[in-house]
Structures are given as C-alpha cells and as structure tokens.
Amino acid sequence: MNYDIIELDEFSGKGATVYSILLEGDDETLFDHFVDENKQNHFEEVKSIVNRLEIIGKQTGARKHFFKQAEGLPGDGVCALYDDPESKLRLYCIRYGSVAILLGGGGHKPPDIRA
Amino acid sequence: MNNTTKRRKSQIISELLNEITPVEKMQASTKMTLAARIDDLILTRGYGKSEFAEKVNKNPSEITKWLSGTQNFTIDTLSEIAVALEISIAELFVPKEIQVVNEVHFVLNLQNAQPGVPYYTPFNERLVERFNINANANKKIRPVSVSEIPA
Numbered sequence: 001m002n003y004d005i006i007e008l009d010e011f012s013g014k015g016a017t018v019y020s021i022l023l024e025g026d027d028e029t030l031f032d033h034f035v036d037e038n039k040q041n042h043f044e045e046v047k048s049i050v051n052r053l054e055i056i057g058k059q060t061g062a063r064k065h066f067f068k069q070a071e072g073l074p075g076d077g078v079c080a081l082y083d084d085p086e087s088k089l090r091l092y093c094i095r096y097g098s099v100a101i102l103l104g105g106g107g108h109k110p111p112d113i114r115a
Numbered sequence: 116m117n118n119t120t121k122r123r124k125s126q127i128i129s130e131l132l133n134e135i136t137p138v139e140k141m142q143a144s145t146k147m148t149l150a151a152r153i154d155d156l157i158l159t160r161g162y163g164k165s166e167f168a169e170k171v172n173k174n175p176s177e178i179t180k181w182l183s184g185t186q187n188f189t190i191d192t193l194s195e196i197a198v199a200l201e202i203s204i205a206e207l208f209v210p211k212e213i214q215v216v217n218e219v220h221f222v223l224n225l226q227n228a229q230p231g232v233p234y235y236t237p238f239n240e241r242l243v244e245r246f247n248i249n250a251n252a253n254k255k256i257r258p259v260s261v262s263e264i265p266a
Contacts (some may be wrong), residue, residue, distance in 0.1 A: 007122040010129055028127075035127050050131045051143045052184070059144065059149045065182035084143065084185040 005102070013058035020103040031103040034091060038107060045083035049091050052081060053103075061098035080106070147184035152207055155184050156200050171199045 002024040008031065011018035020029035034076070039046045056062050071092060072078025080090040091106040157167050168175045180186055181196075188196075190204075197204045 008128065009122055009124045010132060012122075029125070032125055032127050035131065039131070047134055047139075048133055048143070050128065051135050051139060052147065054132060055144050055147050060147050060184075063151055063154065063182075063184070065150065065179065066147065066184045067152060072183055082185075084146070085187075 008057075008103070011053045011057035012085070015055075015059045015061040016057050016098060017100045018053060018057045019100065019104065029103075030105045031091075033101075034105045037105075038089060042083075042089050042108060045086070045089040047084035049081060049089065052084065056101070062095050062101045063092075063098050064095070067093065067095060078104075140249075143184075146186060146188075149188065149207060150182050150184040150186065152209075153196060156202070156207075160200060167199065171195050192220075 004022045005019050006022050006029050006108055008018045008020055008029075022029045022032035031043055035050070052066070056066065060066075067079035067081055068090075069079050070092070071080040077094045079095055080092055082091075083089045089106065089108055092104040094102045094104070096102070157164075160167075162170065164178050165175050168178045171178075181188075181192075193204050193207060197207060
C-alpha cells in the first residue's frame with residue numbers, strides 16, 4: 001500500500017514536527033479521519049487533543065510522559081495521546097524522540113483496552 | 116505515489132484550532148510546560164522516577180501523572196515539588212535556558228601578514244576584520260569566543 005507522509009503545518013514548530021499518513025487514493029490524512037469520526041460525539045475531547053498537539057509542536061516537544069506508552073504490539077513504538085481531563089479519547093502515535101511524531105487514528109475506547 | 120514527505124494545511128485542523136479559547140490554550144500550555152520543567156529538573160538533579168517519588172513520599176504512578184501534562188497542580192503539591200528540588204516555586208515557571216553547546220576559542224598567529232589580503236576563518240570572517248591585521252603583524256591575537264563577534 002502506498003502512502004505519503006504529510007507534515008501538518010498547523011502543529012509543527014520549534015518543539016516538534018508533526019506528521020500524519022495519507023493513504024493512496026485518499027484525500028484526508030489518518031488524523032483528519034480521526035477528527036471527522038469523533039468530533040460530533042466527542043467534540044471537547046478532540047479539541048483538547050488538537051490543543052495539546054499544537055503545544056507539543058510549537059513549544060514543549062513530544063515528551064515521552066505526555067503519551068501513554070506501549071499501546072501497540074511489543075516493540076512497535078505505538079503510544080497514545082489522550083484528551084484532558086477525562087481521557088475518553090485516544091489518538092495513536094509513533095514518537096521519534098521528542099522531535100517528531102507520526103499521528104495515526106484512534107477513537108473512544110475503555111481505558112483497560114489496548115490497541 | 117512516491118512515499119515522500121509533503122507539507123500541507125488542513126482546513127479541519129485550522130477550524131478546530133480556532134475553536135480553542137485563549138483560556139483553554141493557556142491552561143493546557145501551562146500544565147504541559149510545567150510538567151516539562153519538572154521533568155527536566157528531576158533529570159538534572161539525577162533522580163529516577165522512583166527515587167523522586169520516594170523523596171516526595173508519593174507512588175511512582177503519582178509522578179507519572181504529574182509529568183503527563185494534564186495535572187492541575189495545587190499550591191501544596193507545587194510546594195512539595197519545589198522543596199524536594201531545592202528551588203523556589205517561582206523557578207518552576209522559569210523557561211529552560213537554551214544551552215550554548217558550541218563555543219569556539221582559538222588564537223590567530225600570523226607572521227608576514229600582507230596588507231589587502233583577506234584572511235578568513237572557517238567560522239566567521241568578521242573575526243579577522245575586527246582585529247585589523249596589518250603587514251607587520253607578528254603577534255598573537257587574543258582568544259575570542261564566537262559570542263563576542265559583533266553581528
């Protein structure tokens with residue numbers, strides 16, 4: 001499956017560069033899909049995640065403690081970014097140190113279930 | 116499709132960012148930068164998470180929450196952290212200093228320097244101009260750091 005890695009201009013800055021994936025044949029990135037799928041039922045949560053991503057990109061960098069680690073298979077590097085404060089929504093990411101993150105999809109899941 | 120990296124703006128993201136109020140922005144930013152500052156200070160002091168947890172008499176899971184960027188700290192908690200780190204509460208809100216990681220000191224010793232011949236350094240040609248080298252130059256030029264070079 002072919003894809004493009006898209007740098008998201010709205011988030012990227014001196015803290016970190018933020019990317020998502022655009023699959024072949026699609027007009028929207030995986031992160032755009034995440035927003036579309038969840039903004040109706042979880043608007044405040046999506047807004048919180050977007051807020052945090054902007055701060056990560058423009059200010060703090062993708063610090064390890066902002067993400068919940070080991071959300072995917074062992075060793076695949078997948079972590080999750082949650083909304084604040086209720087942690088209802090999770091966005092799956094891959095961190096590359098604190099300088100780059102790759103955003104995937106995600107959604108609402110009970111806290112005890114991993115990807 | 117070439118599996119290449121491109122940049123683009125997203126209408127969806129822009130619209131959402133416009134929905135975030137200044138208060139929400141400030142709250143999230145303060146929590147996250149404070150968490151980052153505490154994390155850096157813990158590392159600078161040489162503590163691991165468990166070690167610091169012991170120092171403040173908390174569970175390591177509590178420290179994880181503190182560093183997550185979502186904690187709404189009370190004055191009492193900030194006081195405990197500040198005392199453990201041996202700083203004032205105000206210092207928790209001071210931005211991290213940008214460290215200079217490359218400072219160059221070198222001595223130029225030119226014998227038989229010719230007037231009108233430009234001499235360049237690998238770092239900054241203005242350094243040579245500043246010292247006004249003349250034909251009888253046979254002197255050591257004092258060491259100077261890059262920070263002294265006028266812009």
